[in-house]
Amino acid sequence: MLNPNLVILYVNDARRSTDFYTGLLDCVPVEATEHFALFALNPAFRFGVWSRSDVQPKVSGTQSSGGGEIAIPVADVAQVDALYADWSARQIAVAQVPVMMEFGYTFTVLDPDGHRLRIYAPSGAN
Known part of the structure; x- marks a missing residue:
């Protein structure tokens, strides 16, 4: 059985989303750059935000957020x-x-x- 342990949301502004989730989760990211942030919410689960413009491969489709x-x-x-x-x-x-x-x-x-x-x-x- 597979056990997913990471959720990443594609966002328009990674710094804004990092600030939002830092305050909301009362947790600082374990990794943060201009385009990405990773939060370790518990030993088995991580949560990240990644700038939509920087995601590879590029996000396709019409949904912008x-x-x-x-x-x-x-x-x-x-x-x-x-x-x-x-x-x-x-x-x-x-x-x-x-x-x-x-x-x-x-x-x-x-x-x-x-x-x-x-x-x-x-x-x-x-």
Whole structure:
């Protein structure tokens, strides 16, 4: 079985996205250049941002931004509400206010390039 351990988002401005995710994740990148940043979120998972203009091979298609979603589970409904309050106070664009859905209690915000960040407490979490 394969075990993916890295997600990379193609972004319009890597420095802006690096600053955004540094503040949001409360984590500094382990590697950063003008066009790329890599965050080690835990020993088994890494997250990166890469300037769309610098990606090799070049990105094709008509989509210029967004188009992806990163889902982040949390322990309970209270943590969803606390993160929503914190991220809203930072004036991060909200795509979906906290709501109960089939899979759990969730909200969704957008990064500077329109990628979705979904926080959720799975169904059954208090």
